[in-house]
Amino acid sequence: MTANASVFVEKLRSVVGDKGLVTDARARHPYLTDWRENYLGTALAVVRPATTEEVAAVVKVCAAEKVAIVPQGGNTGFMGGATPDESGREIVLSLARMSRILEVDTIGYSMTVEAGVVLKTIQEEAAAHDRLFPLSLAAEGSCTIGGNLSTNAGGVQVLHYGNARQLVLGLEVVTPAGDIWNGLRALKKDNTGYDLRDLYLGAEGTLGIITKAVLKLWPKAKDVATSWIAVPTPDAAVELLSGAHAASEDNVTSCELMSRQGIDLVLKHLPGAADPLTDRHDWYVLLEWSSTRARREAGNEGGLTEKMEGYLGEAMEKGLVLDAAIAQNEAQARAFWALRENHSEAQKREGPSLKHDISVAVSRIPSFMREGLAAMKKVLPEGRPVPFGHVGDGNLHFNCQAPAGWDKARFMKHGDAISRAVYDLVVSYGGSISAEHGIGRLKVDELAHYRSKIELDVMRTLKRALDPQNIMNPGKIVRV
Missing domain, CATH: 3.30.70.2190 (Alpha-Beta Plaits)
Known part of the structure; x- marks a missing residue:
């Protein structure tokens, strides 16, 4: 570590204290790789602030030094969106210590939480008050609500309750300048200008860091x-x-x-x-x-x-x-x-696989399934298709398991061709190449290929306007 880097880390330590800085190499490793272990990055520091004010102070230190920030929740994503790159010029900012449930309003059917609360904990707290928080997915025992909102997570009850975006009333966000936007309003109606809440939901930490949220609750099922x-x-x-x-x-x-x-x-x-x-x-x-x-x-x-x-x-x-x-x-x-x-866990244990988180209209799932399986097999006849997912909302995990006995290097030689065949078909069906997992690092090129120029231009305009130094999770979603 250079002298300048050492000085920078000490500035971070002065903000978060020893408890908020992960320095041991073994302890840092889980923050530097993704759940599927597709990426392994490096970082100047792994920081774990305990309050919104500490998050804001860390961002200001990074903004002054033009150091990029990779926000991280439970680190359960599939797209590499919470993983630092290999440059060693970024920090990982984990929100795991911000894990308090601040308020449960049983009359107003809402709950206010910090971004680091584990999804399962929110579900259980709602149930203890005879209420329901309906977001439910396989990683709910370890994923955090901040990550869920930053990726606009879906899950198994979307057809009845909607994506994460539909489950939020208000947000608190730290901007790329280190300012704190307090939008923690438990309002079902608010037409005062642009909807900043929706801007940050699904943005994968590229426009700001979600630190708190007001969530919608429903009656508990009897x-x-x-x-x-x-x-x-x-x-x-x-x-x-x-x-x-x-x-x-x-x-x-x-x-x-x-x-x-x-x-x-x-x-x-x-x-x-x-x-x-x-x-x-x-x-x-x-x-x-x-x-x-x-x-x-x-x-x-x-x-x-x-x-x-x-x-x-x-x-x-x-x-x-x-x-x-x-x-x-x-x-x-x-x-x-x-x-x-x-x-997903079984596929991980079985060996290498390709994951295609796609969506098409529900009524078109059967014909897509037939054509998609044929297209996948045409590229790699020995491949093992593993399609599954939320047929109720048109979201399929149209995955391909490597042939038995193949290692990752051998399988991935066919990866681009398989994915291109699947995504070309998805787009021809008027579908989406990402339904609930986000874009992250893995699908940046696919997004650039399949989205229109005007959509990409608007995204880049937003990114440049809100994050002119490009320090918020750079290289994720769109390149600027």
């Missing part, structure tokens, strides 16, 4: 029905979902589609996992209905489980359902969900 369903085709899955909206009285909260390939990987790598059905099938749907109405309320005898049983019986007669199991208790429902939520 009646939940969860089923594991074998379907003959993706066409049947989409038709099953379409009918479920009316059959459930608009209580469909999740609808997930999975292939046999993915289930086999989860059963292989998840200890204690078991196939819910006796026979093997090519396609499965995980369907969940939720209601705030208690099961034994007048006129609701049997509740959603009875309604779901009736609906699946009718669907079976139509040939939309081959077999099904309805969870009889919460433990069984969790077991169903574990098969879905451990797809």
Whole structure:
């Protein structure tokens, strides 16, 4: 470390103290790589401020020295968006110490939190107050709300509650100049000028650092029905979902589609996992209905489980359902969900893979699936497609597992061609090459290739105006 670098680090230490500075090489390593270990960067410092004021002070030190900042939450992303580059001229600013729940307003259905609160903690706090925070995803035990909001996270209940963007009332943000914007307003209506809140949501820390948020809450579900369903085709899955909206009285909260390939990987790598059905099938749907109405309320005898049983019986007669199991208790429902939520972990343990977080219109999922699988196989016949995802909102994780026994170097020689085939098809369907994971570092070139010039120009104009020194997570989303 140069003398100037040493002086710079001491300035940071004077702001955050010894507890806020990670200096041990082994302790720093998790901050310098991403969850999939695709990237390994270096950093001048890893800083863990404890308050918004400390974040602002750190940003001012960096702005004065023109040192770039990589904001980081739980570091569970797939796009390398929270990983520093290899230059050694950036710092990592982790918000993990800012982990307080500041207020729960049960009357107004809102919760105010710091950016470093783990998503699962927010869910549990809401439940303790008989409320629901509906954002739910596989990494919820380790991802933080700041990261969720910075990437506009999706998850399994988007079709009913919306993306992270729809779950936020107000924000507090530290700007690239080190100023603090206090937008922590718990208002459902506010038309006073430009919507700064939406500007920072999904910006991946490139325009500022989210430090606090006012979140929307909902009534806690009192009646939940969860089923594991074998379907003959993706066409049947989409038709099953379409009918479920009316059959459930608009209580469909999740609808997930999975292939046999993915289930086999989860059963292989998840200890204690078991196939819910006796026979093997090519396609499965995980369907969940939720209601705030208690099961034994007048006129609701049997509740959603009875309604779901009736609906699946009718669907079976139509040939939309081959077999099904309805969870009889919460433990069984969790077991169903574990098969879905451990797809990414199972793929990681199995070996190299390509992840394509894409979206198309729900009605076009079946035809896209057929064409996409064919396109993937055309590029690499030995590849193992693992498509799964949120069929309810059109978001598919259209992944490709390396052929058995292949190492990463051999597989990635085909990576660009596979991804280009998938993304070209997505765009031809009027879809998006990123549905919920963001752009980060991994998809910067893809965004530049597939988005229009006017969209890219507007993004760069915003970036240059708000971050003229380009110190906020540079190289992510767009290059300026």
